[in-house]
Amino acid sequence: MTSTGHAGAGSTDARTTDARTTDIGAGGGAGSTGAGTAGSDAEERAYRTAAEHGDAADQHVYAEFLVGRGRVDDAVRWLEEAARGGDPRAARLRAVTAKDRGQYTVAAYWYRTAAERDGACAFGLAELLWERLDDREGAAEWYARGAALGSVECRTNGALLLLSQGRSSEAEVELARAAPHDHVAGRIEQRMAELGERIDLHRARILELTALLGLPPEERPADLPERVAEFLVDAEECAPFSELHTEPEWFTSYPSFLPEAEKAYVEARALGNPRTDQWHALLYYNLDRYEDACRVLADGLRRHPDSRLLYRSLSAVHFQYGELSEYEASLRPGAEAGDRIQQRRLGDLCREQWRTAEARRWLEAAEAGADGDDDPYEAAADSLAKLEEDERTAPPALSAAEESRLPALHAAARTGDQAAELELGRLAEKLHRYPEAVGHYRRAAAAPDASASAVDGGAGGAEQARGAGRNGGEDGSPAAVASPASLASPAAVAAYALGRMLYEECGAHEKAVVPLYLPAARAGDLDAVEGLGALYVRLDDPLAAEPWLRRAARFGRPEAAGWIGNRVGDSYGDMEEAVRWWTRAAKGGKVWYGWRAGKQLVRWRRYEEAEALLRLAWTGREEQEALHEAAYWLARALRGQARTAEAVEWLRTAREVHPLVRLGYSGFMLTSLFDPSMELAELLVDEIATPEAYEEAAALLAAVPETSPKHRAARDLLARVPEQG
Known part of the structure; x- marks a missing residue:
């Protein structure tokens, strides 16, 4: 369970600093939320005794032991006692456990108990305020206070916050102070330098090419068109100009560079290629600036009135933002000029609005016409087929x-x-x-x-x-x-x-x-x-x-409960909390999550709880093939309750469906997958122990030495099968 420092919206400059010293993802192994081995039990008794009779440091050590085994519920008490006893590490870990469970107010409380004296807690609090509570002012305060305590992570992330606000001069001072001690700060400085250099190179090359284009035709270099094309899509000195708009996170993390990029796009208009207008508009689209994207495309169309590229781009932007009237209006010029892509789009729009006569006109034109350019085109036959289906049905109507x-x-x-x-x-x-x-x-x-x-x-x-x-x-x-x-x-x-x-x-x-x-x-x-x-x-x-x-x-929304379970279990490693959410989801009708919760409960030896969830999961096997695996885990849950006869029946079922289960695995996961035949044979030999059971077990085990001659467990089990007279 780790907490990732905020590096600006969409930025790749992430930091993992507010992390546990133990991996909560280990919950499921020995000693986790259920009975453990004798060795782990003895180890736990030693830690617990020390915590009960020792100080805050001992309590923190025991809490970390519990967290490392996935027992966050048990750890909470000890973390809180240790934090109240003055241990900042315990306060930080308690805050992280609360944050990962969505308890942001609780997390903020525990961070605050130590943030004034511990830079790591100050960092965690600032990150929580910025990333989860959208309190940038509060985040800035605690980054500054953490930096004053010596936290270089606070100084770096404080600089990132300044950058996201466009306060680049202040941010650069902070980054310069942090960089000698923090590779993340150094990487940010490097990325900023690269971005600035890249935009400067683009602008210099644009001005150079523009000057050449301004010469009389007879004085221009013969290869000038190739030079322009190379600059746009295949530059060697830096990333091509065509790719600048594809990385909007540069400009959300470092917005002070956006005005320079905008100048480059404006200057590139002089190259006379409508693609530069398209890329400019796409940058705005990627930055969620719809009106600016439309403005750039409309301006480009005034300079390139016959550009299919710009018309298509404008209509696509209108479509993505649900501006239906503007979308249709932007389709018509191209459709009327014979652009098959726009004709099909317009035909589909009319069909979806049940304007079938117009839809047929445009779709037939798209299917029959020749657009005269090299753009890829998907024939309109599919849309015409759908239109024919619509024409055979009654149009939507209101009741009387x-x-x-x-x-x-x-x-x-x-x-x-x-x-x-x-x-x-x-x-x-x-x-x-x-x-x-x-x-x-x-x-x-x-x-x-x-x-x-x-x-x-x-x-x-x-x-x-x-x-x-x-x-x-x-x-x-x-x-x-x-x-x-x-x-x-x-x-x-x-x-x-x-x-x-x-x-x-x-x-x-x-x-x-x-x-x-x-x-x-x-x-x-x-x-x-x-x-x-x-x-x-x-x-x-x-x-x-x-x-x-x-x-x-x-x-009560089961799909949401399942997603939250996946989030806290797979992303944060808190399996106890995940099982609670998966259980809600399964009982709400999303039986897939019964399988996820049930097999985890089996591992924790909470067999009765697991049984009910796995039975739910089994009911969904026809819709979700992977749920055939529930039979195996249900057998284990029944065996754990000493219901041997039922466990045998479910292991027989698990053996029958095992070929389907294997389809969901590959590589190492497949080679290490459980074998219900072996477990069934073991149960028949060791617990059923009748002549019929021995005979069935012998049949199950007979083929194993042929396919796996070194399979020791199979050989040992086969040796325990009494010879039948």
Whole structure:
């Protein structure tokens, strides 16, 4: 269980400093959350005796022993006693265990007990405030206080915080002080130097090529076009200009470099290649700056009015942000000019909105036409086939009751009635009139209680929403979400309805709809809470996802509970907490997690608990083939309860399905996989011990020497089978 220092949003300059001295991932071996070996039991008694009669240092040592064996629950008492006794290492470890369980307020408390005198605790507290609670001011304070205590990690991460705020001069001073003692600070200085040098080289080369292009045609070098092309996509002196936009984390971690990069793109316009406008726009898109991306592309089209590349890029940006009217408008010029890609996109858009005649026109044009360029093209046949299916079915329609309500709803909407706008949006969505639904939902969401980011469609609001999600309550869930019942206002409900429609029905990108989910999620709408967490998972931002999914899990959402179990078990190594969440998920209907929890409980010798979960897991084997493995673990759980006859039956079943189980493993995991035949034979020989059992065991063991002649266990077991007369 480790805690990673924040290195700016999206940065690769991560630090692992607030780490345990023991690996909590060991929970599952001997001595973990269950009975251990005699040796480990004696070792534990010695540690416990020392803790009971010793000082804070002894208590900390015992707590680390427990944590190292996955017994965090047992360790908590000793960590807290040691921390109260003045041991800063215990305070730090207690804080980490709380943080990994989503208890951010508890974690902050224990960090604070020692942060004023211990640099590592100051670092952990600052990191918690920045990374989990979005309190940059508090983080800056504790980084500075930790640096004053001599923590070079605090000095380095404090500099990273300054860099993320654009305070590069102050950050450079701090990095220079830290670099002689910290390789991370040195690496950051190196990366900043590389980025600055790269942009300087780009700008110098652009100016050089622009000067050559400004010469009279007869004076230009013959290979000038090749020089321009080489600079754009195959430069030798540094990474190609075409790749600058692909690393947005440079500019989120070190935003002071962004103005220089923007100048390079503006200067590159003189090269006359529309790809430079596309790359400029993509940089803004990657930085979640929708309006700037559209502005750059529109400006590029004024200079390159026939550029299919820019039209396609503009339409793609509109599509990703769910701007449906703008998307359609940006498709039409290219479609009308014969661009088959735009024709197909426009045909698909019309088909999804049940405008079948228009869809057929554009899709047939795309299938029959020749676009005249070398861009890869996927034929429109699939879309035409889907259109033919649609044409054979009835179009979406409203019920008679819904139709009868339309005049009154429209009249109410004209007076500013939010509820009427919301209902009209729902009805338009039902009819697949998505642009019309967008208008209704946005007007409903534009009430004073709706955030600006929700009203404007979310452009540029994902980072703001991410920060809002990290201000958590005691368990790390968003503090504003007070109950499982939704308290969302009509504006929040409308924003969520819009976001859900754009994402699920219209293909908008996750980052575009995050701000639309946020108001309803903060008000307690559990669908929005879980949906927002899922969006962050797909955005590869588990830190932002975690508080929302914890909230959803606490109020009974099994998929969220399973994800939290995976997070704390696989990422943090806290298997006790993971099993609790997996158990919730399994009992909520996600039986896969019954297998994960059940086999861990078997390892801990908590057989009765394991049995119920593994039986649940077995019921899901037809849908998830890997769950055939539950038979083996269920047999072990039954054997652990001395229910030998049942265990034998389940081992027979496990042997039958073992070929399916083996399909899920490869390499070392396959060669070391359990063999239910051996365990079945052992049970038959040692515990059933009847002539019929001996005969069955002999048959199971007979083939082993042929395939594995050195299989000692099989030979020994076979020798114990009495000869039958």
